[in-house]
Amino acid sequence: MDASARFPGGPWLFRHLTLDIHAGELVVILGPNGTGKTTLLKTLMGLEKLSEGSVERPQRIGHVPQSLEVLFDFSVLDIVLMGAAAANRGLFATPSPENYRAADAALEQVEMTSFRERVFASLSGGERQLILLARAIAGGARLILLDEPTAALDLGNEEKVLDMLARLRRSGITLLMSTHNPEHALRLADRILLLSRDGGYQFGTVDEILTDRTLSALYGVPLARIDIELADGLLPVIARLNRPGMYQKSD
């Protein structure tokens, strides 16, 4: 793809963005607010038109929003079926037996089968995100776009969702996920797309992109990548180096 986008009359969010995402890859999109992460995902889904350029995309793309408010008491199965059968055509389009099978298989894949008949709106935020992943899988998508999928979750639920993303990646599903937390990229990403405020971008491996300098420049606060030594290996984390007095020059 060679994509450019801006809001009418506004500055370029991104320009001549060229991404070539491989099947089975997990790509994390990083960037401060207002750099076009959501817009990029929307153009990939075909919900927003590009100002210039074109996108080559697979026929079926799944998506997971930051959160989904469901007004009526639909069951988990109802929600997953909507993903499985939304593309059905015909005058009286309703879920087919295959759609039911796909929905059940997807629920099993995210290990939420026991929630099948629960009311979706009554689930916790983390459980809902897992169900939304199942919804994307049930639609037959091999590429799933996630727009800050953990932004509304507490730490424990965030962990569950990230863990599931890693497992889906291993099962061969391609994932493209935007996030505000560079640690997600550190832990999960094969490659990182970094959108900056001036409309520019960088695309590369974790080690290429997540340097202390780029990180600090990106968010405008001093950040550093640190490896914590654990019994079974190194755990990379991102530390904020802005504790008062600690790193400030005293004149």
Added chain:
Amino acid sequence: MRPSSVINLPSLKSLAEHRLAFFAIATLLCLAAMLHSIATGRFDVSLSAALSILLDNLIPQQHASWGVAEERVVELVRVPRILVAGIAGAGLGAAGAALQSLFRNPLVAPDILGIAPGAGFGGALAIMFLGTSWATVLGSFVFGLLAIILVMIVARSTGRNSTLTLVLAGVVIGAFFSALISLITYLADVESELPAILYWLLGSFSAANYSRALLLLVTVVPAGIILIALSFRLNIMSLGESEAAALGLDVNRVRWLVLLAATVIVAGSVAVAGIIGWVGLVVPHLARLFVGPSNRVLIPASALTGATFLILVDTLCRSLTAAEIPLSVITALVGAPVFVLLLRRAGGLGWSGD
């Protein structure tokens, strides 16, 4: 009955059984309401006589045990009236359920889009200038459609093709036509036209006959089939437009088809019986309590409940007092407390908005 707690949703199998039980009981209630209605009224006709009269059309009876007057009352007054009330109620119930999903708002009713005031204005205009009942029917139909076309034009002219602009445009156009209705009632002749207009606006099935029942049949039934055809897509629409679009739904097409079907239903019912409030609001909530939120079941269930409700209300209207009470008076007097009861119910109305 569906348990009130949202957590303990019955398993799908038992939900399906509940739905079956609901449709069985609701059908029986609807039949009972029809039979009750046919044998109720100022003119005394026993149920057995009424049934014999109806049966006579299928299998001619040897000895007629009823008089000509009874036969005329049953065949020319009550049966068409029940048909009209039933079809209008079914249509309004189904349209209400569909619109509540489309607008993701449980307080939406067919009245909100300005169709009813538009159709009301057209009918009132016809009563004032032409005075014939067919002109009233035609006038309300044409202006009901005109109202929704205006709503579409206003909504499109803002450049945003969203549901919210549509609701706002509907409110504006509705207010515009309500003002025109006020103007008509102000200008109407106090002796003759004004009472006719006011009575018609409040809704009544007293002018029901077979040709009006036919008019309703050819409007409500096709529109209802469209709504049922779109019912699964309406489930997806209730997640919100951007979600529905992201799932691959043709949002614009579904939206306009649902609006068109709802308009045809509302304009048809206003044309035949004036403005009937509350049915499209309360009936879907009542049905949703029993069958859940999925439109594939909810829309038929709302249609059945709506038909029963309006037949019962109409029976009340023409039997409570010597003079007929306008429909909207009873639908509001019954609908408002029922709605309050539904709101108070533990577990809510089967929707989770807060």
